[in-house]
Amino acid sequence: MAAAVLTATVALVWFDRDGYVDNSDPTGTVDLADAVYYTTVTLSTTGYGDIAPATTQARLVNAFVVTPLRIAFLVLLIGTTIEVLASQGRENFRVARWRKYMEDHVVVIGYGTKGRSAVETLVNNGTRKESIIIVDPSSTALGEAHADGIAVVTGDATRREVLRRAGTANARQVIITTDRDDSTVLATLNVRQLNPNAYIVAAVREQDNVPLVRQSGADSVITSSDAVGRLLGLSSLSPSLGSVMEDLLTYGEGLEVAERDLLVPEVGKQPQSLPDQVIAVIRDGQVFRYFDPVVTQLARGDRLVVVRPAEELPWAPRPGTHGEDATIDED
Numbered sequence: 001m002a003a004a005v006l007t008a009t010v011a012l013v014w015f016d017r018d019g020y021v022d023n024s025d026p027t028g029t030v031d032l033a034d035a036v037y038y039t040t041v042t043l044s045t046t047g048y049g050d051i052a053p054a055t056t057q058a059r060l061v062n063a064f065v066v067t068p069l070r071i072a073f074l075v076l077l078i079g080t081t082i083e084v085l086a087s088q089g090r091e092n093f094r095v096a097r098w099r100k101y102m103e104d105h106v107v108v109i110g111y112g113t114k115g116r117s118a119v120e121t122l123v124n125n126g127t128r129k130e131s132i133i134i135v136d137p138s139s140t141a142l143g144e145a146h147a148d149g150i151a152v153v154t155g156d157a158t159r160r161e162v163l164r165r166a167g168t169a170n171a172r173q174v175i176i177t178t179d180r181d182d183s184t185v186l187a188t189l190n191v192r193q194l195n196p197n198a199y200i201v202a203a204v205r206e207q208d209n210v211p212l213v214r215q216s217g218a219d220s221v222i223t224s225s226d227a228v229g230r231l232l233g234l235s236s237l238s239p240s241l242g243s244v245m246e247d248l249l250t251y252g253e254g255l256e257v258a259e260r261d262l263l264v265p266e267v268g269k270q271p272q273s274l275p276d277q278v279i280a281v282i283r284d285g286q287v288f289r290y291f292d293p294v295v296t297q298l299a300r301g302d303r304l305v306v307v308r309p310a311e312e313l314p315w316a317p318r319p320g321t322h323g324e325d326a327t328i329d330e331d
Contacts, residue, residue: 002076009039009069012061019058024050042066043073091142091152105131107166109157109187110177111141114203114224118175119150135166158186160194169194176202176218181209185216192217248307256310262302269298280305 013020014035021028030038030051038051042062053059106122108115111134119132134145134152145152155162157178168174174191178184181204188202202218204210210221231249235242247254259282271278271290281288281295282303288295295302 002073002080005069005073005076006039006043009043009066010035012065013038016058016061019053019055019061020051021054022051043070045070045074090146091154103170104172105133105167105170107133107135107163107168107171107174107191108177109135109175109191110179111136111138111145111152112177112179114177115141115175116144116148118177119148133166135162158183158190160190163187163190163194168198171195171198173199173201176200178203181205181213185209185213188213188216188218254310255307257305257307259303259305262298262300262304266298267300270296271298271304274304274306276304276306276308278304278306 013030014032017030017035020030020034020038022030022034025034034051041048053062106127108119111119115134115136119134122132123129129149130151132150134141134150135155135157136142136145136152137154137156139154142152142154153162153166155165157163157176168191174195176184176187176191178187184202184204188200191198191200199220200218201220201222202213203222203224204213205223205225207223207225210223213221231242231245235245244255248257257279260276266274271281278290280290281292281298282305283295283299283301287305298304
């Protein structure tokens with residue numbers, strides 16, 4: 001727009017060149033170079049005065065046309081500069097605040113559809129936005145993350161320096177949702193090298209790439225295309241089953257799959273006997289199906305993966321499952 005204003009003013013002066021006089025030229029004529037020169041010094045409010053409007057028409061054009069163009073040019077120039085500085089300032093402030101106050105944070109690589117859904121799920125389950133940082137090279141993702149109140153590091157996550165700026169070495173979890181599986185593999189390798197202890201969850205498009213991503217250091221690998229395909233197949237075979245699966249995957253409605261601590265009164269019981277619908281038991285870091293003989297009796301330290309009403313926050317601590325006391329009476 002600024003270039004358009006500049007071009008229009010040059011054309012205006014050039015077509016009305018007979019109304020201008022060049023005091024530094026013995027002939028007093030104004031050529032195209034003079035028109036460009038006069039326009040630049042006029043729009044920038046420098047105004048040396050060597051070229052000036054001499055006729056009444058040229059002066060009126062300067063007063064009522066060139067002056068508004070000059071103001072528009074300055075507004076565009078200054079406004080754009082302030083907008084860029086303000087945007088950079090906001091990003092630097094968010095990153096500085098994040099570096100100062102956050103520990104054990106979550107790094108989300110990629111802020112597309114999958115990345116936004118992952119962040120929304122984290123926030124809905126109690127993770128503070130201040131403890132999440134996005135890594136994405138897209139300016140669109142930068143604006144969307146800023147609008148959502150989340151700090152962003154702009155850059156390619158396959159570069160180790162970008163991951164360092166995101167504090168990946170001190171992150172508790174890293175979620176990788178790039179658009180390409182080769183980028184996912186390289187990002188996973190770099191993350192694991194920077195942080196051997198982080199829990200890495202990666203999404204891939206092709207099932208064949210799952211072993212490669214696991215070997216790169218991912219703790220959990222989700223195949224997005226296969227998951228969608230299975231859901232489509234289930235829905236076509238049984239609409240009711242497809243609806244139930246969609247219900248389980250939808251936050252805040254119907255049923256939720258959740259993980260919770262084992263309550264004291266539940267120690268020694270069978271998973272099937274609990275009020276919650278237990279589908280898996282986590283013991284010593286391993287996941288066992290509820291029917292596995294290893295978890296026939298629940299033990300202290302176990303965690304349960306259950307299906308329960310969505311009204312209850314999936315990861316929120318609570319005294320009991322269905323109103324029972326979490327402790328056993330000493331008597």
